[in-house]
Structure formats: structure tokens, C-alpha cells
Amino acid sequence: MNESTNRTAGLRRLTRNPMFWGVIAIAVLLLLNLIKDPGYLAISVNPANGHLVGNLIDILRASAPVLMISLGMALVIATGGIDLSVGSIMAVAGATSMVFLKDAGSDPGSAFAALGLSLGLAAVLGFVNGALVAFVGLQPFISTLVMMLAGRGLAKVITGGQNTNAENGTFRWIANGYAIGIPVVFVLAILVVILVGFVVRRSALGLMVEAIGINPKASRMAGVKPRGILLAVYTLSGLLAGVAGTFAVSTVMTVDVSRTGYQLELDAILAVVIGGTALTGGKFSINGAVVGALLIATLNKTVLFLGISSSATPAFKAIVIVVLCLAQSERVRAWFVRRKQRSAESGPLPQTALLKLDRDRQEAGA
Amino acid sequence: MTENATPSVEMRGITVEFPGVKALDGVGLRLFPGEVHALMGENGAGKSTLIKALTGVYRTTAGSISVEGEERSFHGTADAQAAGIATVYQEVNLVTNLSIGENVMLGHERRGVFGVNWRATHRAASEALARLGLGHLDTHKQLSSLSIAVQQLVAICRAMVINARVLILDEPTSSLDTNEVAGLFEVMRKLRDDGVAILFVSHFLDQIYEISDRMTILRNGEFVGEHPTADLDRHELIAKMIGKDLNALKELGGNRRAESRNRAVEQPLIEATGIGRRGSLAPTDVQVYRGEVLGIAGLLGSGRTELARLLSGADRVETGEVAMHGEKVDLKSPAAGLANRIAYSTENRRDEGIVGDLTVRENMILGLQAQRGWARPISKKEQNEIVERYITALGVRPADPDRLIKNLSGGNQQKVLLGRWLATQPELLILDEPTRGIDVGAKAEIQEAVAELAESGKSVIFISSELEEVVRLSERIVVLKDHQKIAEIENGPDVSAQTIVDVIAAEDQS
Numbered sequence: 001m002n003e004s005t006n007r008t009a010g011l012r013r014l015t016r017n018p019m020f021w022g023v024i025a026i027a028v029l030l031l032l033n034l035i036k037d038p039g040y041l042a043i044s045v046n047p048a049n050g051h052l053v054g055n056l057i058d059i060l061r062a063s064a065p066v067l068m069i070s071l072g073m074a075l076v077i078a079t080g081g082i083d084l085s086v087g088s089i090m091a092v093a094g095a096t097s098m099v100f101l102k103d104a105g106s107d108p109g110s111a112f113a114a115l116g117l118s119l120g121l122a123a124v125l126g127f128v129n130g131a132l133v134a135f136v137g138l139q140p141f142i143s144t145l146v147m148m149l150a151g152r153g154l155a156k157v158i159t160g161g162q163n164t165n166a167e168n169g170t171f172r173w174i175a176n177g178y179a180i181g182i183p184v185v186f187v188l189a190i191l192v193v194i195l196v197g198f199v200v201r202r203s204a205l206g207l208m209v210e211a212i213g214i215n216p217k218a219s220r221m222a223g224v225k226p227r228g229i230l231l232a233v234y235t236l237s238g239l240l241a242g243v244a245g246t247f248a249v250s251t252v253m254t255v256d257v258s259r260t261g262y263q264l265e266l267d268a269i270l271a272v273v274i275g276g277t278a279l280t281g282g283k284f285s286i287n288g289a290v291v292g293a294l295l296i297a298t299l300n301k302t303v304l305f306l307g308i309s310s311s312a313t314p315a316f317k318a319i320v321i322v323v324l325c326l327a328q329s330e331r332v333r334a335w336f337v338r339r340k341q342r343s344a345e346s347g348p349l350p351q352t353a354l355l356k357l358d359r360d361r362q363e364a365g366a
Numbered sequence: 367m368t369e370n371a372t373p374s375v376e377m378r379g380i381t382v383e384f385p386g387v388k389a390l391d392g393v394g395l396r397l398f399p400g401e402v403h404a405l406m407g408e409n410g411a412g413k414s415t416l417i418k419a420l421t422g423v424y425r426t427t428a429g430s431i432s433v434e435g436e437e438r439s440f441h442g443t444a445d446a447q448a449a450g451i452a453t454v455y456q457e458v459n460l461v462t463n464l465s466i467g468e469n470v471m472l473g474h475e476r477r478g479v480f481g482v483n484w485r486a487t488h489r490a491a492s493e494a495l496a497r498l499g500l501g502h503l504d505t506h507k508q509l510s511s512l513s514i515a516v517q518q519l520v521a522i523c524r525a526m527v528i529n530a531r532v533l534i535l536d537e538p539t540s541s542l543d544t545n546e547v548a549g550l551f552e553v554m555r556k557l558r559d560d561g562v563a564i565l566f567v568s569h570f571l572d573q574i575y576e577i578s579d580r581m582t583i584l585r586n587g588e589f590v591g592e593h594p595t596a597d598l599d600r601h602e603l604i605a606k607m608i609g610k611d612l613n614a615l616k617e618l619g620g621n622r623r624a625e626s627r628n629r630a631v632e633q634p635l636i637e638a639t640g641i642g643r644r645g646s647l648a649p650t651d652v653q654v655y656r657g658e659v660l661g662i663a664g665l666l667g668s669g670r671t672e673l674a675r676l677l678s679g680a681d682r683v684e685t686g687e688v689a690m691h692g693e694k695v696d697l698k699s700p701a702a703g704l705a706n707r708i709a710y711s712t713e714n715r716r717d718e719g720i721v722g723d724l725t726v727r728e729n730m731i732l733g734l735q736a737q738r739g740w741a742r743p744i745s746k747k748e749q750n751e752i753v754e755r756y757i758t759a760l761g762v763r764p765a766d767p768d769r770l771i772k773n774l775s776g777g778n779q780q781k782v783l784l785g786r787w788l789a790t791q792p793e794l795l796i797l798d799e800p801t802r803g804i805d806v807g808a809k810a811e812i813q814e815a816v817a818e819l820a821e822s823g824k825s826v827i828f829i830s831s832e833l834e835e836v837v838r839l840s841e842r843i844v845v846l847k848d849h850q851k852i853a854e855i856e857n858g859p860d861v862s863a864q865t866i867v868d869v870i871a872a873e874d875q876s
Binding site: 204211218223224229 | 721736743
């Protein structure tokens with residue numbers, strides 16, 4: 001008895017964890033794919049070079065950019081803000097590295113220079129966001145909306161409005177290379193997640209971010225300096241968007257200034273919310289954002305694999321996300337539990353009613 | 367009120383459980399029409415929980431609630447309101463930027479053919495206000511133009527618009543001055559005479575004895591007793607509330623410090639010269655010496671809080687300057703204040719004090735952590751030491767550092783905040799209304815902590831609406847009025863609360 005109540009309590013705690021539903025959703029999507037193609041989950045080793053090959057590996061590879069911007073977005077949202085500019089900053093970083101590499105040599109040195117240049121520029125744009133929010137006092141929505149429009153424009157200026165491609169083996173390796181059989185880009189993404197997670201949770205940065213998000217006035221009165229924290233968080237978000245941008249362009253070694261990172265800020269926001277961070281700010285979960293990003297990547301892949309027409313794709317994504325949000329909602333679950341209880345209570349009743357009906361009929365027949 | 371009438375509300379065997387805690391255990395409560403019933407108990411005794419169980423905010427685990435003899439179960443505040451139970455909380459829950467009339471009638475607007483008929487709505491609001499003797503208010507004025515006290519009355523009026531038979535007043539008087547309380551009581555008596563049952567929660571025993579007919583006492587979530595107020599004297603009541611003899615508590619904090627110092631020679635810890643800010647405080651001089659408790663007295667809105675905010679860096683001074691240890695300091699933010707070892711505990715606990723969704727532990731270390739900067743985290747071990755020390759020393763209940771602070775009672779939140787400031791090792795601690803809305807026991811504990819701080823050489827600025835408390839604790843008292851310092855009183859045997867009242871009143875006649 002005790003054990004079973006323990007188990008139900010444990011189960012309840014699990015179902016309250018938003019991450020749990022994210023994982024379930026990923027499993028359901030994979031199951032859908034599996035139904036269409038029983039061999040979907042198979043992972044094989046390419047004997048020629050030892051690389052792992054398979055759909056799951058593709059999903060991991062594709063998840064890297066979303067993973068990066070979701071990580072930054074989680075922190076920004078935790079402070080009670082939002083960063084709409086990450087998609088455009090991706091385009092800026094992508095454009096910078098492509099234009100630079102086009103004229104530079106194809107040696108590893110130029111690849112690192114391109115990386116440094118584009119990440120630096122992305123961080124500067126993030127810093128501008130942070131300064132607008134922290135010092136000018138603009139609303140995060142407005143500041144980053146401005147940056148979203150300006151960033152896209154900046155990317156076009158950098159490339160002269162043209163799609164730009166370049167050739168550099170090292171740079172291409174970022175998205176297409178393998179390390180111990182796993183795509184380099186995913187390994188890099190996970191390393192960044194671990195690094196950021198470590199810095200945020202091992203220092204007091206996470207606590208201060210949450211304090212600001214929950215009650216900015218009280219945090220200020222407690223001596224927290226919100227400006228510095230906000231500046232750091234938005235700069236980090238910009239930097240991570242830059243990383244995402246280089247990941248995105250190095251896949252195809254081309255930047256399409258109107259497509260690269262287009263609307264990805266929405267994917268990032270979704271990933272963060274799916275991971276259990278409230279848009280009102282406060283408590284955040286990095287693991288949750290990771291699960292959310294993986295879910296978004298799985299969803300994108302599934303849409304392609306199931307052959308859903310590109311015009312119906314947004315609707316399909318929307319349905320999956322709405323269902324997931326409903327499953328996570330405390331209120332909806334409470335409603336279901338109550339219905340279940342009610343039907344359990346009234347369960348025996350219809351049966352007796354049926355019996356009575358039966359008896360009546362028999363009596364009538366007799 | 368007659369004992370054999372049907373109770374307006376009868377709660378029987380109410381049990382409310384939160385994960386891991388029994389907040390209420392088999393508590394009963396009877397409210398009769400036409401009585402003012404006081405709900406008594408220390409902080410954390412379960413008063414708020416009982417009210418929330420009655421108003422449908424919390425689900426009860428066991429027990430029954432009947433309204434006018436009919437058993438009911440409430441699934442939310444709307445159900446309770448529909449059953450005629452209205453509640454006014456300590457913090458006024460109104461929309462300050464709407465008009466008075468809109469606030470009174472919100473959700474009950476009079477409708478005409480073309481939507482809301484504002485003229486009729488305002489007329490209805492006026493009538494409702496007039497019934498409570500507030501007919502002189504212009505219903506078109508913005509609510510924020512009223513004092514907190516009148517806003518509280520408007521909140522009661524709003525509650526009565528639904529023709530409530532039961533009115534719950536949770537700490538309505540904690541931010542009111544004497545005159546305002548009298549006005550509130552007048553309204554309460556009027557409602558009582560109309561047959562409304564009023565459940566009244568207050569920490570002021572004088573008020574309880576003035577207004578209530580009967581009382582129910584709770585302790586640690588359990589029912590202690592139900593008594594006519596006249597049958598129970600204060601000592602018996604307090605003994606029942608805290609469950610032990612009062613002798614130990616009686617003289618606590620009563621050791622007024624009479625040590626004299628030579629102010630001409632000693633350098634003040636902090637010296638403010640002509641500090642002021644437009645619209646909040648006229649240029650004022652204040653000195654605080656080491657090991658001193660400086661009391662600040664004055665009516666609400668006299669500039670007490672404004673002075674505290676300037677001295678702590680919460681607001682920036684526009685005129686004058688502040689020197690610590692004889693050196694000029696720039697208090698441009700609370701962080702700068704903390705860096706200079708000045709901690710300020712705000713009077714506005716909910717908005718500027720606690721960070722509700724963080725735990726007791728996180729709230730307690732937040733100040734010290736901010737002082738050190740985010741890059742130098744406080745180790746788990748040190749956190750535990752700090753949190754344990756102050757939870758024990760200040761008697762925080764429940765003594766669970768990992769509970770969210772928003773789930774603690776007001777008094778215990780205050781203790782956690784006090785712990786936050788003590789952990790930063792301040793040289794000057796500014797306490798703004800630290801004992802407001804707090805029960806007798808916690809009050810004595812906080813007063814004792816203040817006396818101990820001064821004993822150990824720290825300085826304290828103590829601000830309170832309760833003049834007795836200020837007189838009991840302070841070495842000197844600065845009296846403020848109309849955003850100005852009007853007197854500085856050296857405390858002594860002949861100084862009493864009356865002395866301060868006289869000072870404030872005397873100025874009026876000149």
C-alpha cells in the first residue's frame with residue numbers, strides 16, 4: 001500500500017515535470033516515423049570511415065543550431081525578457097563568415113578568423129540588445145524586435161543582398177565532420193550546453209537571473225545589480241545565436257540572407273516553453289530547453305519524412321505543440337483526473353441501471 | 367446575535383493538507399449573523415489557511431462547510447462569493463488606475479441597451495458607498511487619489527455590492543492610523559447592525575477587544591477554543607495563542623538602553639547633511655552613532671520611509687550628502703548601500719522584499735550573494751551554516767530552508783528577510799516597519815534581535831507606526847511630519863509615546 005502510494009506520488013511528480021512530456025512527445029513522433037518505416041531508428045556504421053549513419057543521427061545534427069539559440073533564450077526568458085533577434089543574428093553571423101571566407105584562403109587559419117569575426121559581431125549585437133534593455137530601459141520585446149529587423153538588413157548589407165557561398169574545408173568540417181563517429185556539430189553543441197550550464201549553475205548567475213525574473217524590485221533592493229546581469233544574458237544570447245549561425249551556414253557553405261535563421265526565434269521560444277520555463281520569467285531549466293530543442297528538431301524531421309506538404313507544415317507543428325502544452329497544463333490534467341474520478345464514482349451506476357432495465361424488460365416480457 | 371440562531375457559516379472538522387504538512391487539523395468555526403468574530407492565533411497558526419478554505423481558495427481534505435444551514439463545497443472564490451461570502455485582504459486588491467465607481471462595481475456594472483450604462487453604474491456605486499457612510503466620495507475620481515485607508519473602505523464597499531451576508535476582513539488595519547481605524551470600525555458596526563457576520567483578523571489586541579463580540583483561537587493549525595470576547599482577558603488570550611505562560615514574554619525587549627554618550631566627541635557612524643529629494647523629503651540632517659538604535663517616528667506618509675530609502679541608496683539624494691566614518695559616500699543604488707554596509711529592510715515586504723518563487727534558503731543568501739557578486743558563489747556548506755543560524759536564531763517556522771518563501775506566513779517571511787540582512791553583516795541596519803502584521807511572539811523576537819544588534823556595536827534605524835515600540839527600543843527618536851524633521855528627542859525615563867504624539871500635535875497649533 002505504502003509502496004504503491006509512493007509510486008503514484010512519484011508518477012505524479014514525473015507527470016508534473018514538463019520535460020517528461022517533451023520526452024514523451026519525441027517518443028511519439030519517432031513512433032509515427034517508425035510506423036511509416038520500420039527501419040527508421042536503425043543506426044549503422046559506415047565501414048569506410050566509421051561514421052554513424054541514420055535518421056537519429058541526422059536529427060541530432062539538425063538540432064544543433066536550435067539547441068544553441070534555445071539555451072540563450074532560456075536565460076533571457078528567465079529574466080522576464082525575450083529575444084526576438086536570434087534568427088537575424090544567425091543570418092548576420094552566417095553572412096559575415098561566408099563573405100570573409102569567400103575572399104580569404106581555404107586554410108584553417110581563415111576558418112578560425114571567420115569564426116572569431118562572426119561570433120564577435122553576434123556578441124556585439126547581443127550587447128546592443130542588452131544595453132537597450134538594461135540602460136535605456138526599452139521593453140525587451142521592442143529592443144529585440146528592432147534588432148530582428150536591423151539584423152536581417154545588416155546581413156543583406158554584408159553580402160550585398162546576394163546569396164554567398166564559400167569554400168573552406170575546416171569551416172565545412174564543423175557541420176559535416178565526425179568525431180568518434182558522431183557529428184562534430186552535435187558534440188560542439190553539447191559541449192557549449194555543458195559549459196554554459198556549468199557557469200550558470202555553479203556560479204550564482206542562475207540564482208540572480210531567476211531573482212530578477214521573479215521580482216526585479218525586490219532583487220534590486222537585495223543589492224543585485226540587474227543591469228550587469230541583463231547585459232551579460234543578452235550578450236550571451238547574441239553570442240550563442242552567432243554560434244547557431246555558423247553551424248547553419250557551414251552545413252551547406254552558403255548563406256541565404258533571407259532564409260538563414262528565418263523564424264528560428266519562434267522555434268527557440270517554443271523549445272524553452274516546452275522545457276518548462278514560464279514566459280513570465282523566473283525559474284528556468286537548461287535541460288528542459290535541450291529537450292525542447294531536440295523535440296523541435298525531431299518535429300521538423302518528421303514533417304519532412306511523413307511527406308506533409310510544406311504548406312501544411314506550420315499547422316502540423318502547431319497541433320503537436322498545442323497538444324503538448326495541454327498535456328503539460330496542470331489545469332487540464334486536473335480536469336482529466338476529476339472526470340476520471342467522476343466516471344469511476346458513477347461507474348457502477350449505469351450497470352445497475354442496465355440491470356434494472358433488463359429486469360424490467362424481463363418482467364414486461366413475462 | 368443569539369446563540370440558537372442558525373449560524374451564517376459553520377465549518378466543522380476542517381482539515382487542509384499540503385504536501386507533507388497538515389496546515390489545519392479538524393478546525394471548527396461558527397459565525398452568527400450580526401456579530402464581529404475575531405480569528406486569533408500567531409503567525410502560522412492557520413488563520414489565513416482557514417480563511418482560504420472558507421473562500422474556496424484551498425481544497426479541504428476533510429470537514430464540512432455549511433452556509434445558513436446548508437452544506438456547501440466551494441471550488442473557487444467565485445463559488446464563495448455566490449454564496450454571499452465576501453473577503454477583503456490585507457493588501458488592497460483593487461485596480462488603482464480605475465475610478466472609484468468602476469472599482470466598486472467591477473463585474474457588477476449596470477447594463478443598458480448599449481452595453482454598460484456608466485451613469486447608472488456610478489449612481490449605484492454612490493449608493494453603495496453612502497450605505498457605508500462614504501457618500502462624500504466622487505466616484506469618478508481615480509482610486510489611487512485616495513489614501514490606503516479609504517481604499518480599504520472602498521474594498522469593503524466593493525465586497526458588499528454582492529449583498530454579502532458574511533464579510534471576511536484579513537488584517538484590514540495593519541496599515542491604518544488611529545483615526546482611520548475608527549472610521550473602519552464605524553463601517554463594521556454599521557454592517558454588523560444590518561445582520562452581516564464579520565470575521566475579523568488583526569494582530570492589534572486593543573482593536574480586537576474594542577470591536578469583536580466573540581473569538582475563535584487557533585494554534586499550530588488546531589482549534590484551541592471559542593469564547594465571547596468579554597469572558598477572556600488579554601493575558602488569558604495570549605496564553606492560549608502561544609500555548610504557554612506569558613511571563614517569559616512580558617518584559618522581552620523592554621530593556622531600554624539608557625547609556626549616555628558624548629555626542630560632541632564621538633564620530634557618528636553615518637552622518638547625513640541636508641539630504642532631501644523633491645516631493646519626498648525636505649533637506650534633513652541625521653546622525654547615527656555606533657551601537658545606537660535610532661527611532662524614527664511619524665505618521666504614515668510623514669517621510670519616514672522616504673528618509674530610509676535615501677539613507678540606504680534605494681532612492682538617490684538630490685540635495686545634501688551622506689558621510690560614513692567621516693568620508694563622503696555615494697549611495698546610488700541599494701547595491702552601493704550594501705557595499706557600504708548599510709542594509710535596508712523595506713516596509714513593502716511583498717513587492718520589494720521577498721522573491722516569492724525562490725526558497726527560504728535562496729532568499730536568505732540573496733543579499734550576501736549580491737554583495738559578493740555572481741562570480742563568487744557561496745558554497746553549499748556556507749549556505750547551510752548561514753541559513754541554519756538564522757532560522758534557529760530568529761525562529762523561522764516551518765524551519766525548512768527549501769520551502770518557497772511565498773508559502774510562509776507574513777511574520778516568518780519577515781524573519782527570513784531579517785536573516786538576509788543580518789547575513790550581509792551590516793554596520794547600519796534600517797528596519798522599516800519590521801513588526802507590521804506580526805504576532806506578539808515574533809514581535810518580541812524581532813525586538814530582541816534589534817536590541818542584541820545594538821549591544822554588539824551595530825547601529826539600527828528603527829521605523830514603526832507603533833510609538834510604544836519605538837520608545838521602548840530607541841536611544842534617540844527623530845520625529846518627522848509632512849516630509850520634514852520636526853524634532854529629535856533624547857530618550858529617557860520621562861519620554862513616552864505620548865511625548866511623541868504631543869510633539870506631532872503641537873506643531874499643528876503653531
